[in-house]
Amino acid sequence: MLLKFFTLIYRNITIENQILMNTEQSLKEIVREKYTEVANQSKDQNAASCCGCGPTCGPDEDFIGIMAEDYSKLGGYVADADLGLGCGLPTKFAQIKPGDTVIDLGSGAGNDAFVARAETGPEGKVIGIDFTEAMLTKARANAEKLGFNNVEFRQGDIEQMPVNDSVADVIVSNCVLNLVPNKANVFNEIYRVLKPNGHFSISDIVLVGQLPAGLQQAAEMYAGCVSGAIQKESYLGLIEQAGFTNITLQKDREIFLPDSILSTFLLPEEIASFRTSGTGIYSITVYAEKPTASDGSKPSDAVEIEIRLAQPADYESVVSLLKSVGLPTEDLNAKLPDFLLAFANEKLVGSAGVEVNGTVGLLRSVAVQEDFRNYKIGGRLVNDLSKQVRLKGVKDLYLITTTADGYFEKQGYERVERENVPAEITQSQQFSSLCPSSAVVMKKSIEKPKIKLSDLEQVSACCTPNSGCC
Numbered sequence: 001m002l003l004k005f006f007t008l009i010y011r012n013i014t015i016e017n018q019i020l021m022n023t024e025q026s027l028k029e030i031v032r033e034k035y036t037e038v039a040n041q042s043k044d045q046n047a048a049s050c051c052g053c054g055p056t057c058g059p060d061e062d063f064i065g066i067m068a069e070d071y072s073k074l075g076g077y078v079a080d081a082d083l084g085l086g087c088g089l090p091t092k093f094a095q096i097k098p099g100d101t102v103i104d105l106g107s108g109a110g111n112d113a114f115v116a117r118a119e120t121g122p123e124g125k126v127i128g129i130d131f132t133e134a135m136l137t138k139a140r141a142n143a144e145k146l147g148f149n150n151v152e153f154r155q156g157d158i159e160q161m162p163v164n165d166s167v168a169d170v171i172v173s174n175c176v177l178n179l180v181p182n183k184a185n186v187f188n189e190i191y192r193v194l195k196p197n198g199h200f201s202i203s204d205i206v207l208v209g210q211l212p213a214g215l216q217q218a219a220e221m222y223a224g225c226v227s228g229a230i231q232k233e234s235y236l237g238l239i240e241q242a243g244f245t246n247i248t249l250q251k252d253r254e255i256f257l258p259d260s261i262l263s264t265f266l267l268p269e270e271i272a273s274f275r276t277s278g279t280g281i282y283s284i285t286v287y288a289e290k291p292t293a294s295d296g297s298k299p300s301d302a303v304e305i306e307i308r309l310a311q312p313a314d315y316e317s318v319v320s321l322l323k324s325v326g327l328p329t330e331d332l333n334a335k336l337p338d339f340l341l342a343f344a345n346e347k348l349v350g351s352a353g354v355e356v357n358g359t360v361g362l363l364r365s366v367a368v369q370e371d372f373r374n375y376k377i378g379g380r381l382v383n384d385l386s387k388q389v390r391l392k393g394v395k396d397l398y399l400i401t402t403t404a405d406g407y408f409e410k411q412g413y414e415r416v417e418r419e420n421v422p423a424e425i426t427q428s429q430q431f432s433s434l435c436p437s438s439a440v441v442m443k444k445s446i447e448k449p450k451i452k453l454s455d456l457e458q459v460s461a462c463c464t465p466n467s468g469c470c
Contacts (some may be wrong), residue, residue, distance in 0.1 A: 071111060076118025081110040081142050087175035087283045088203025091115040093250040095199070095287075096124075100169040103193060104128045105158045105186075105202075106176030110139035110151070116172060117151050127168075128153040129161055159185040163193050165305035165375055171200040175283075178205045178229045187242040192376045194290040201250065201287050206232040209279030214265040232282060243374070244288035251285040291374065305349070305375055307384060310339035317348045318365070325367045331429040332365070338392075339365070340385050342377045352381035354389045354397065357424040361389050363399040364430060382411065386446045395447040398425045405440040413442040 069089050071077050091112045096102055096119035104113045107128025117126045130136055130153065139153045156162035158173075159182060171190055180186050190200055207229050239247055262271045310318065312335050319329045338361075342350030349369040355362040363385075368377045386397060398421065399408060405415070421441055425431055431441075 071115065074115050074118075076115040078110065078114045078142060078146065080145075081108070081114055081139065083109050083111070085175065086111070086203065087205055088251060088253075088285045090172040090174050090201045090203040090285055091119065093285050093287065094119070094170050094172050094201035096120050096170050099123045101125045101167060102127070102170045102172065103161075103163065103168045105161075105171065105173035105190075106130055106179075107139060107153060108135050110142045110153065112172050112174055113139070113151055113153070114142070114146070114148070116170075117148060120150075122150060124150065126151045127163065129156050129158055129163070131155060131157050159189060161189050161193055165192050165377075165380075166195045167304065168194050169198050171198070171202075173200075173202045173204075175203055175205060177202065183230070183235070184238050184241070187238050187244075188376060188379065191242045191244065191290055192380065196290055196292045196374065199246075199287060199289040200244075201285060203251075203283065203285045204235070205229045205255070206235045206282050206284055207280075208232050208282060209277060211279060211281070212266060212270060212274060214270060229281070232284065235284075236286065239286065239288050243291070243376075245291050247286065247288045249284055250287050251283070253283045255281040255283055257281075304344070305372075305377060305380075306343045307340055307380065308343070310336035310341045310351070310353070312336060314339075314341060314348070318351050321348055321351055321367050321369065322365055324369070327365055327367055328430065328434040331434060338385070338389060340381050340388070342368070342372075342381060344372060350377040350381055352378070352385050354385055354394070355428060356389055356392055356394055359393055359395040360422055360424040361394040361397045362425055362428055362430065363397050366399075366404075378407075379411065386444075390446050395445060397444050397446055398422075399442050400430050400435045400439045401442065402436065402439045405442060408442050411444070413444045416441045416443045 069086065071082055071086075071089065072079070074089065074092060085108060092115075094102070094116070096116055098119075098121040100120045101124060102113075102116040102120055104116060104126065107113050107130045110128060113126050113128040117124070120126060128139055128151070130139070133155065136153050136155055143151045143153070154162045158176070159180065171194060177183055177186055194200065208231065236247060259271060262274070266274065315332075315334050315336060318336065318339070318341070319332065322329050322332070336353065338356055339351060339353035341348055349372040350367065352366045353364050355364060363382065366378055366382060368375075389397075397413075398416070399413065401408065409415075418437075418441055421431070425441075
């Protein structure tokens with residue numbers, strides 16, 4: 001039932017052509033609730049509802065263990081932490097060395113975290129991140145029982161990890177990213193959190209080709225994470241777009257659906273066509289590295305990026321940074337209201353600000369020191385600042401650029417004709433005099449979309465056990 005639940009969430013949103021972000025937070029709350037139930041079930045129950053066949057299937061051996069892999073032979077395996085929810089063995093391939101700092105995304109009851117701890121040893125550190133309190137409670141109880149003082153579990157969303165920049169040598173995750181609507185955000189966060197020259201090993205479910213319509217129900221029951229999975233080529237493309245190098249498939253295993261299952265949903269000739277089409281559901285384990293600094297040297301592992309609100313005392317440092325990258329400073333408010341700054345070892349390396357005017361804001365002074373442009377500082381500053389000014393009532397952010405329009409398009413900004421720019425922006429010094437008339441004006445709406453109660457009720461009703469469409 002859990003498996004059908006996730007699949008129906010995504011399928012109904014697609015069918016109704018809803019924008020995923022409209023209900024993203026609500027979906028996460030529902031996922032949190034269901035994984036609370038999972039945390040209190042046995043491994044066998046979870047295998048039947050996600051990694052096995054589902055609660056409506058019989059005891060046929062064809063139905064058992066289609067996705068799951070055996071952890072029991074790995075060093076550090078803890079049976080109480082194995083809930084049977086994975087689709088690979090990422091820690092087996094993660095090349096963890098003694099003393100490494102390892103982060104496990106979607107750590108559950110601690111299965112991969114404890115295996116990683118056996119690899120990194122007592123001199124290393126393991127951080128598990130999960131957003132389900134019941135899972136965290138179970139994981140922490142397991143760690144305490146084992147006496148592990150270098151394994152900790154933090155509550156958080158893997159799209160906004162509760163971890164500083166550049167702290168992890170290795171990141172692992174097992175069959176988690178497929179349940180995240182915005183996978184690009186997760187890969188960007190992985191990049192931020194990894195040290196330069198760090199790497200990840202992630203097991204996940206991907207698709208190759210389009211599944212026959214008749215197999216959709218089979219995918220729901222036997223490959224529970226397929227509903228949120230994307231094409232393998234697109235998945236690997238997101239990793240490359242995030243800036244990773246040396247992308248390698250460490251394992252590529254087809255999830256085989258036996259004829260006894262396929263015959264429930266496909267005609268004999270459709271089964272034969274499917275077998276020869278090359279279309280399928282795959283469990284992959286993928287490895288990738290965060291590159292070193294732009295000059296080819298490895299930055300100090302001690303570098304951590306701190307982001308904080310600007311203070312008037314920061315004014316001269318901000319002016320110096322902006323001048324170094326060719327951005328205007330003549331109109332800069334000396335009090336630096338609504339500015340965020342990034343520091344590395346107490347040195348200013350990044351800035352971003354917004355001029356707030358009612359419900360409209362002008363994003364300005366987005367600058368990152370050249371040596372730190374592999375740390376994704378600019379995106380983090382802009383994202384955090386957008387959330388901050390949204391709380392002040394800003395609905396639309398504008399910016400003016402002569403060189404970075406391509407970058408901001410990837411961040412969701414759209415070009416705006418100058419005649420369509422509101423007076424609050426045209427009256428700014430940047431628009432009226434400091435920036436050339438050839439500069440590109442861009443806009444992004446940051447207002448939280450309003451979710452209709454009726455839409456939520458419809459999704460909830462469809463995903464309620466014993467309801468008509470389940």
